[in-house]
Ligand SMILES: Nc1nc2c(ncn2[C@@H]2O[C@H](COP(=O)(O)OP(=O)(O)O)[C@@H](O)[C@H]2O)c(=O)[nH]1
């Protein structure tokens with residue numbers, strides 16, 4: 267049975283860099299990864315119905331921090347800094363790697379949404395990122411963004427093709443933060459993840 271998850275409330279909590287403290291963990295934390303400009307911040311805003319919640323930018327590489335958004339005061343949605351923008355210096359790449367390593371190895375994240383552009387084959391950085399999340403053994407869902415840029419009749423097929431090119435089972439959710447396509451499907455996914463994260467009542471605690 268699918269039960270639609272609704273975001274009643276969304277707020278920005280805090281940002282952390284390579285050293286800053288993360289907020290106290292909640293049972294459910296979902297993080298979003300993907301290359302710069304793929305539409306991570308736009309997706310958060312679209313889900314939360316708030317265009318100003320996460321800063322979006324037409325010029326890539328602006329998010330250098332791990333940004334925590336609290337949904338319904340119950341779960342964290344985390345905007346991770348994007349990878350693979352051409353102008354990044356070696357130092358910047360290194361600090362991005364350290365930031366991501368620290369976050370992923372913290373054991374907080376329960377699920378990752380990996381975003382890929384529906385129009386293009388995965389980049390080397392996408393492939394590296396995908397291997398990395400397999401290595402960390404983190405459950406993930408692939409989301410193919412900017413679906414409004416291609417014919418609607420091709421979205422499902424193209425999204426799945428991108429997943430396959432990444433080396434994943436051939437399934438990705440086609441999504442557009444412009445038209446809201448795929449939003450209901452993604453909200454269902456969040457609902458499922460949220461329910462799976464809920465602490466299970468132990469037999470001994472039941473009365
Ligand atoms: N057409 C279209 N543009 C999008 C979509 N999502 C994001 N964008 C645009 O892509 C650019 C980068 O978006 P942003 O959310 O900041 O990407 P981020 O770097 O991954 O956080 C912005 O100019 C957005 O308006 C989408 O679904 N469709």
Ligand SMILES: [Mg+2]
Nearest residue numbers: 306307321329
């Ligand atoms: Mg962003």
